[in-house]
Amino acid sequence: MTEVPLKVEHDGKWVVIKASVSEDRITFPEPIDKEILFKSIFDMEEKKSVLVLMVKGNPDAIIRIASVEKVLVVLKRLILAGCNAYRLMAYFMSPAIRGGVLAKNAQWEKGSIVVVKTGIWFVSAAKQICVPLTDVAAIELTKREVQGKQTDIVRIDHVESGEVVSSLVLCPLSTLQVLANFLKDATKGIDMAGNELDSVDQQVAMLVYSGMDSHAIENMLNIPHKQLDEIYDRIIKLGIAEVIIIRREVQLTTKGVRYISDATKTQTN
Amino acid sequence: MGTILIVDDTLFMRTLLKNILFSGGHSIAGEAANGEEAVAKYKELKPDLVTMDVVMPKVNGIEALKAIKQLDPAARVIMCTAVGQEQMVKLAIKTGAKGYIVKPFQAPKVLEEVKNVLAS
Numbered sequence: 099m100t101e102v103p104l105k106v107e108h109d110g111k112w113v114v115i116k117a118s119v120s121e122d123r124i125t126f127p128e129p130i131d132k133e134i135l136f137k138s139i140f141d142m143e144e145k146k147s148v149l150v151l152m153v154k155g156n157p158d159a160i161i162r163i164a165s166v167e168k169v170l171v172v173l174k175r176l177i178l179a180g181c182n183a184y185r186l187m188a189y190f191m192s193p194a195i196r197g198g199v200l201a202k203n204a205q206w207e208k209g210s211i212v213v214v215k216t217g218i219w220f221v222s223a224a225k226q227i228c229v230p231l232t233d234v235a236a237i238e239l240t241k242r243e244v245q246g247k248q249t250d251i252v253r254i255d256h257v258e259s260g261e262v263v264s265s266l267v268l269c270p271l272s273t274l275q276v277l278a279n280f281l282k283d284a285t286k287g288i289d290m291a292g293n294e295l296d297s298v299d300q301q302v303a304m305l306v307y308s309g310m311d312s313h314a315i316e317n318m319l320n321i322p323h324k325q326l327d328e329i330y331d332r333i334i335k336l337g338i339a340e341v342i343i344i345r346r347e348v349q350l351t352t353k354g355v356r357y358i359s360d361a362t363k364t365q366t367n
Numbered sequence: 368m369g370t371i372l373i374v375d376d377t378l379f380m381r382t383l384l385k386n387i388l389f390s391g392g393h394s395i396a397g398e399a400a401n402g403e404e405a406v407a408k409y410k411e412l413k414p415d416l417v418t419m420d421v422v423m424p425k426v427n428g429i430e431a432l433k434a435i436k437q438l439d440p441a442a443r444v445i446m447c448t449a450v451g452q453e454q455m456v457k458l459a460i461k462t463g464a465k466g467y468i469v470k471p472f473q474a475p476k477v478l479e480e481v482k483n484v485l486a487s
Contacts, residue, residue, distance in 0.1 A: 197472065
């Protein structure tokens with residue numbers, strides 16, 4: 099048992115305690131007075147240095163823990179090793195591609211992939227990265243050249259701060275197939291038939307992906323505003339885009355025209 | 368900021384790159400739709416940087432990169448590959464490419480890569 103300093107949310111307040119941690123459980127002293135077996139944890143999220151644990155029970159409990167990075171790293175490693183999750187040993191590269199640019203110094207790391215209720219964790223001795231399932235944009239069983247050989251891998255794309263980030267997983271093919279199917283099943287809400295968009299709609303979606311605004315898209319595709327608006331309606335309805343800003347175009351009233359005319363006269367006199 | 372030659376066989380991707388590069392304050396030296404045209408335009412325009420698609424008709428991006436590097440060993444070329452063609456990146460780097468971007472790409476990342484390569 100090791101004692102670690104933690105802040106734990108208890109009755110809506112943060113309580114500072116020294117929790118006892120072992121390989122398979124964490125024990126909170128008074129006033130929380132609770133022992134949690136890692137195998138009863140079925141979900142873990144990390145939000146700005148706060149670990150959110152979902153613990154099986156009657157009813158299920160949500161535990162929020164905050165601490166210094168060093169303590170959280172140890173806690174996450176122990177919980178991810180012992181929690182109730184789909185887990186496999188693998189090599190992974192995360193991030194491998196960010197915004198279309200191959201990540202510098204990206205390399206294969208030996209570790210494990212742990213899939214909990216709401217996220218995929220990439221865990222190695224040096225890092226623990228969580229990709230929320232709601233942010234997963236694509237999962238593909240594909241091939242990459244690894245040490246000069248075409249090798250089967252799973253590519254997982256997710257959206258992070260508006261950027262698409264790809265992570266790669268490498269392990270035996272049969273395991274990869276199970277992982278790909280498991281993840282596809284866990285994220286099936288994002289699947290589309292592939293024929294929902296016509297070619298102009300697809301071009302618009304591609305331009306939005308690349309960061310172009312409405313004005314740039316209208317100019318690039320040479321389409322009127324009304325047509326672009328209709329395309330936006332379609333892609334919003336399909337759930338593949340969302341409105342982030344409504345921009346207005348205005349024209350001057352008579353009062354405005356007079357104001358500008360007067361101002362121009364003042365400037366030229 | 369630099370002058371850039373955009374090489375891609377699709378007008379759509381050329382227009383997209385042009386817009387992204389313009390928004391970053393770069394000037395477009397010219398455009399080419401295949402590798403052969405790219406080499407000719409490079410000779411003529413001497414751009415600061417080339418963005419080069421890998422898969423193109425006539426002469427592909429790797430062959431065009433080789434030809435440009437023969438003309439000018441200091442040429443700065445960024446290769447544009449599609450998802451799944453990252454293995455081409457190794458070959459391109461061996462051939463002398465200074466950077467690479469993977470389609471579909473996002474404007475800030477493209478501009479960052481261009482800035483890095485121009486500074487190299």
